Amino acid sequence: MRSNELALVGGEPAVTTPHPHEPWPPAPLPGELERLARQRTDDIGIRGNAGPIGELEREFRDHLTPGRTHSIAYNSGTSAMLAAMMAVGVGPGDEVIAPVLTYHAAVSPARALGAGVRFADVELGSRCLDPAAVRAAITPRTRAVVVVHQWGRAAALREILAVAAEHGLAVIEDCSHAHGSRYDGRPVGTWGDVAIFSLQANKAVYAGEGGILVTDDDGIADRAILAGHYRDRARADVRDAGLRAFWESGYGLKLRMSPFNAIVALESLRRFDDLARQRQDALGHLNDALVASSTVVPVEVPDRRDMGAWYGYKPYLSDAGVAVGRDRVVEALRAEGVEVDAPSGRLLARLPLFAADDAPWRAAAGDEPSPMPDEEVAERFPRGCFLEANALSLPTFYRWPDDRGVVEQYLDAFAKVDAHLDRLAAVPAGAAAGARPPAPRDAASHGR
Structure with a gap:
């Protein structure tokens, strides 16, 4: 770890590996x-x-x-x-x-x-x-x-x-x-x-x-x-x-x-086994190490061998992280050089497409669709609402062991945020020095 001071308030960023950290898909053979x-x-x-x-x-x-x-x-x-x-x-x-x-x-x-x-x-x-x-x-x-x-x-x-x-x-x-x-x-x-x-x-x-x-x-x-x-x-x-x-x-x-x-x-199918194994090793290492984090709860994986190639790495905030707030945690991690964002997908019950029984394209011009009220959404889908508000989106590393260095830097970044969680709420919003790192391509928006 280069410095224990948060980069958000002037310390050195923990992650020095240039972006992007997940260039996908791999180059063609x-x-x-x-x-x-x-x-x-x-x-x-x-x-x-x-x-x-x-x-x-x-x-x-x-x-x-x-x-x-x-x-x-x-x-x-x-x-x-x-x-x-x-x-x-x-x-x-x-x-x-x-x-x-x-x-x-x-x-x-x-x-x-x-x-x-x-x-x-x-x-x-x-x-x-x-x-x-x-x-x-x-x-x-x-x-x-x-x-x-x-x-x-x-x-x-x-x-x-x-x-x-x-x-x-x-x-x-x-x-x-x-x-x-x-x-x-x-x-x-x-x-x-x-x-x-x-x-x-x-x-x-x-x-x-x-x-x-x-x-x-x-x-x-x-x-x-x-x-x-x-x-x-x-x-x-x-x-x-x-x-x-x-x-x-x-x-x-x-x-x-x-x-x-x-x-x-x-x-890509013929390269799948090798790339999947590397992704399992990289994200397994990251996930196991984040068990010690006081900021996030790592992904629940009963058996790492059953995860295939993963698809998106999405831990969620711990109680301590929730108390600070996702926006602050994301801002602090970005300042450290981490490619991180909130997953882009909303609860589907909030989308106009699912608001009415009739086909949405039949609606008269100017009609406002009426998705499920927020109060009902919160009552019916408490766990979905929690994840919608508190999940993080991180890269799905797949070049192992070449990615070991950047994964260790990510762990250093989380350790710095862990050590300063109680300070984060007092840091003014938007205090990060330098340009904001690009957010990762969120898998929720990748389409079918």
């Missing part, structure tokens, strides 16, 4: 660029799941969701979720249960299908759906439960699946944050009726934009194909004779992945 160039020459069209698209579907399924029977590529994770909801029968008048604190695209396709959304609170430790809150949210209109494995941590799948089975509900796993993560030693994406993965640029397996849907159910697979594919793919792969009648048109949407995105995703 020569083989990836060569294959992209060759594809441009050979074929830029989409012909069913021929070429790199089918190759990606098979390798992704076999590597990350072994045992699943079907895998289908889409142009985004949002499209994959739309296809999953259509495939399990979500439609007008239905309801979908989803976590109140996650990225909106995990559940926004329900609104496009004319369905309502009932939010359930999350667990403080896992940040995932609370099974008891799922049970309390069920109504006669409920059709499906969307289980988001938030920030790479698996949700309580056994309990949620038991509740869903009791009420005859479909379970859709959103594994966009959880490539390679496991629950009870079994990969996420292999538990529910259907699962989707986003391959957006900031995901552990990235395509730039893309998504994958996996399932064991032949009927779900048929309907999911028709939700975004038609002609060659539908004619070749749809099994049900009645559904095959739609082969020329599908269900009217074109949600297919391009071969260029498939190539990028294939190359």
